[in-house]
Amino acid sequence: MNLRALAAKVAFQVLEKGISLSVALPDQQKHLESGKDKALLAELSYGVMRHLPQLDKLVSDCMSKPLKGKQRIVHQLLLIGCYQLYFTRIPSHAAISETAEACRQLKFEGLVKVVNGVLRNIQRQEKPLPTDNDTLAFNTPSWIVKRLKAAYPENWQEVIEQSHQRPPMWLRNNKRSQTRDEYLAALAEIDIPASAGKSSDAILLESPRDVAQLPGFDQGAASVQDGAAQWAATLLAPKDGELVLDACAAPGGKTCHLLELANIQLVAVDFDEKRLERVQQNLDRLSLDAKLVHGDAADIDSWWQGDKFDRILLDAPCSATGVIRRHPDIKWLRKQSDIDELAALQSKILDHCWQWLKPGGTLLYATCSILPQENEQQIRSFLERADDATLIPISEQPHPDDIGWQITPGTENMDGFYYARLVKG
Numbered sequence: 001m002n003l004r005a006l007a008a009k010v011a012f013q014v015l016e017k018g019i020s021l022s023v024a025l026p027d028q029q030k031h032l033e034s035g036k037d038k039a040l041l042a043e044l045s046y047g048v049m050r051h052l053p054q055l056d057k058l059v060s061d062c063m064s065k066p067l068k069g070k071q072r073i074v075h076q077l078l079l080i081g082c083y084q085l086y087f088t089r090i091p092s093h094a095a096i097s098e099t100a101e102a103c104r105q106l107k108f109e110g111l112v113k114v115v116n117g118v119l120r121n122i123q124r125q126e127k128p129l130p131t132d133n134d135t136l137a138f139n140t141p142s143w144i145v146k147r148l149k150a151a152y153p154e155n156w157q158e159v160i161e162q163s164h165q166r167p168p169m170w171l172r173n174n175k176r177s178q179t180r181d182e183y184l185a186a187l188a189e190i191d192i193p194a195s196a197g198k199s200s201d202a203i204l205l206e207s208p209r210d211v212a213q214l215p216g217f218d219q220g221a222a223s224v225q226d227g228a229a230q231w232a233a234t235l236l237a238p239k240d241g242e243l244v245l246d247a248c249a250a251p252g253g254k255t256c257h258l259l260e261l262a263n264i265q266l267v268a269v270d271f272d273e274k275r276l277e278r279v280q281q282n283l284d285r286l287s288l289d290a291k292l293v294h295g296d297a298a299d300i301d302s303w304w305q306g307d308k309f310d311r312i313l314l315d316a317p318c319s320a321t322g323v324i325r326r327h328p329d330i331k332w333l334r335k336q337s338d339i340d341e342l343a344a345l346q347s348k349i350l351d352h353c354w355q356w357l358k359p360g361g362t363l364l365y366a367t368c369s370i371l372p373q374e375n376e377q378q379i380r381s382f383l384e385r386a387d388d389a390t391l392i393p394i395s396e397q398p399h400p401d402d403i404g405w406q407i408t409p410g411t412e413n414m415d416g417f418y419y420a421r422l423v424k425g
């Protein structure tokens with residue numbers, strides 16, 4: 001099937017069915033043979049998610065009435081067409097004719113003329129990208145813009161701008177296989193330019209690569225993990241012989257990092273059985289071992305009769321607003337009402353995990369959110385209700401008096417993340 005038709009299917013799945021891009025895209029990519037085609041399908045799908053309000057406005061302005069019901073996929077196809085005209089170097093005539101052909105292949109023969117007409121109009125008018133309100137100007141829902149303005153009064157525009165950049169590819173060196181310097185040398189040998197990140201195992205690639213090109217990837221020499229996410233295991237700093245809980249573990253990036261750092265007994269729990277399978281796959285590739293539990297981190301008593309834990313990583317379910325640059329569909333899948341629900345779930349899990357931490361133990365609270373309600377405010381209220389909790393500042397945080405370390409997207413090339421390190425007194 002024509003690549004634009006596949007791209008329309010991806011956009012339809014995400015925008016009409018609420019399926020995440022990371023599921024919908026690979027589902028359609030499998031119909032394509034060449035890496036180049038797969039990359040173009042990704043570019044069109046990501047591009048539409050990044051620029052949705054502006055594309056929507058340009059397309060809707062050229063239509064006499066909106067497409068509804070089953071025909072919505074043709075609307076998504078028009079977004080794909082419009083994206084090509086504004087944001088790619090694909091010649092306009094090719095973009096338009098391929099998109100019209102896609103309409104035929106999607107079995108909307110009767111709308112081919114509409115697709116042709118709308119895209120020709122858009123091309124002829126050459127209107128500037130609309131910026132009439134915050135949603136349009138920042139290609140971000142107004143409720144998110146409003147919260148970011150309040151949270152980052154001095155640099156909210158920069159935060160949004162960074163959330164629209166293409167993210168770099170980070171690797172995590174597996175120190176059980178080789179030192180980071182040795183892995184950097186192995187990359188240099190095959191002309192993959194890369195540099196060391198600030199945390200102990202992080203490597204930043206100059207440009208993204210297929211993992212198949214990375215030395216020893218299948219044997220577990222390295223993993224793909226953002227630089228911000230790599231601080232989790234480093235900050236929790238497990239020691240040999242300790243009993244550690246990874247309370248929201250799937251798909252297991254941080255689980256594996258913890259096990260690479262020390263010889264610990266690790267219990268990794270997640271609510272989602274399907275995602276837990278990915279933890280096992282990651283452990284297998286890296287030849288690591290953990291006790292996996294399909295269970296609720298807010299009800300540890302129901303599945304654990306062992307000792308309390310020396311250390312707990314609580315990488316809580318969150319809005320994921322810090323990783324919009326990697327998952328631009330988050331902007332459209334998340335609803336404002338989700339934030340209160342997530343914050344309530346986070347505090348429930350946090351309170352319960354705290355009961356299972358040994359006196360003197362450390363709990364690291366982490367999210368990939370940039371909203372204070374899930375981060376600083378969450379920890380501030382926890383400290384008010386838990387009188388045996390002490391917040392230990394993180395040396396990397398720019399202001400030692402802040403409640404935790406809020407990383408904004410793009411800081412030192414990292415995703416947006418939040419960390420708070422708590423010790424039980």
Ligand SMILES: C[S@@+](CC[C@H](N)C(=O)[O-])C[C@H]1O[C@@H](n2cnc3c(N)ncnc32)[C@H](O)[C@@H]1O
Pocket residue numbers: 247248249250251252253254255269270271272275295296297298315316317318349
């Ligand atoms: C941010 S993700 C974790 C990412 C993971 N730590 C990693 O580094 O790969 C949050 C996880 O929390 C899980 N989750 C949500 N509610 C949970 C609960 N009540 N108990 C356990 N896991 C839960 C979700 O299924 C999801 O996999």
